[in-house]
Amino acid sequence: MSIILEDVSFTYALNTPFQKTGLTNINLEIKKGDLWLFVGHTGSGKTTLISLMNGLLTPQQGSLSVEGLSTKDKQVNIKDIRKKIGIVFQYPESQFFLPTIKEEIMFAPKNFGVQLSEDLLKYYLELVKLPESYLEKNPFELSGGEMRKVAIISVLSYNPDYIIFDEPTVGLDYLTKTSIFNLIKELHNLGKTIIISTHWIDEFASLKPKILLLKNGEEAFKGNFDDFVLLDENTLWEAGIILTEKMQLYKCAIKTGKKELAEKISSI
Numbered sequence: 001m002s003i004i005l006e007d008v009s010f011t012y013a014l015n016t017p018f019q020k021t022g023l024t025n026i027n028l029e030i031k032k033g034d035l036w037l038f039v040g041h042t043g044s045g046k047t048t049l050i051s052l053m054n055g056l057l058t059p060q061q062g063s064l065s066v067e068g069l070s071t072k073d074k075q076v077n078i079k080d081i082r083k084k085i086g087i088v089f090q091y092p093e094s095q096f097f098l099p100t101i102k103e104e105i106m107f108a109p110k111n112f113g114v115q116l117s118e119d120l121l122k123y124y125l126e127l128v129k130l131p132e133s134y135l136e137k138n139p140f141e142l143s144g145g146e147m148r149k150v151a152i153i154s155v156l157s158y159n160p161d162y163i164i165f166d167e168p169t170v171g172l173d174y175l176t177k178t179s180i181f182n183l184i185k186e187l188h189n190l191g192k193t194i195i196i197s198t199h200w201i202d203e204f205a206s207l208k209p210k211i212l213l214l215k216n217g218e219e220a221f222k223g224n225f226d227d228f229v230l231l232d233e234n235t236l237w238e239a240g241i242i243l244t245e246k247m248q249l250y251k252c253a254i255k256t257g258k259k260e261l262a263e264k265i266s267s268i
């Protein structure tokens with residue numbers, strides 16, 4: 001089972017003077033268990049693509065289906081798609097609207113008619129490393145990193161198979177960023193299909209993610225991690241990707257066929 005995009009195009013404010021291309025002719029298959037990184041310069045179409053995936057936007061051309069359910073099909077209840085795909089947005093704090101974290105977390109399961117047991121809630125709190133006492137706090141009392149963790153539990157609470165992170169570490173300090181990335185890796189280990197819009201590729205090097213590079217709403221590259229890293233500097237620069245020293249070493253190792261060394265570097 002998978003998410004399949006066939007020739008998907010999307011234009012904002014279509015047929016108005018403000019018309020703006022979001023995406024053009026995107027073809028993609030995201031299989032269960034995959035880890036995908038969506039990369040590209042600001043305005044390249046990453047958020048548009050994510051919004052199309054859970055039916056927040058509908059493609060004017062082409063089709064997008066989630067495990068056989070098309071987001072364009074009027075017979076399909078969009079809730080059935082959204083239940084399968086959780087999105088952690090760039091600034092999840094802008095979506096909090098309930099007085100306590102517990103109510104915030106319980107909102108989605110209620111909405112989707114899913115039971116979230118106290119034991120499972122405790123497990124999720126342990127997983128993201130938030131104390132149980134936080135459940136009674138107001139979401140706005142939390143730090144940026146803690147808010148992201150609450151947003152992640154809110155998504156886990158209804159157990160979607162696919163979890164999408166839109167720039168999950170924007171505005172976070174180094175340590176918090178690392179803890180969020182480690183959490184995402186753990187979710188992948190637990191069997192979740194993960195899609196991340198990010199500029200930080202080396203965090204995921206050891207997991208060999210698949211990469212989709214967007215440029216002006218079009219696919220500029222789609223393939224495996226090593227082939228992406230081997231792209232020329234200019235293409236990477238235009239994509240907003242700067243190879244860290246670690247990634248430059250990794251690139252040298254794969255260029256010269258030193259696979260074992262590359263593995264070691266990627267796991268640093």
Ligand SMILES: Nc1ncnc2c1ncn2[C@@H]1O[C@H](COP(=O)(O)OP(=O)(O)OP(=O)(O)O)[C@@H](O)[C@H]1O
Nearest residue numbers: 012020021022040041042043044045046047048049
């Ligand atoms: N609501 C909107 N109305 C009109 N145009 C929009 C809207 N949202 C995005 N766009 C345009 O669509 C294109 C793709 O934007 P999108 O937000 O998907 O890019 P992005 O890669 O996610 O950027 P960022 O990394 O800055 O979040 C851009 O040209 C943008 O200006």
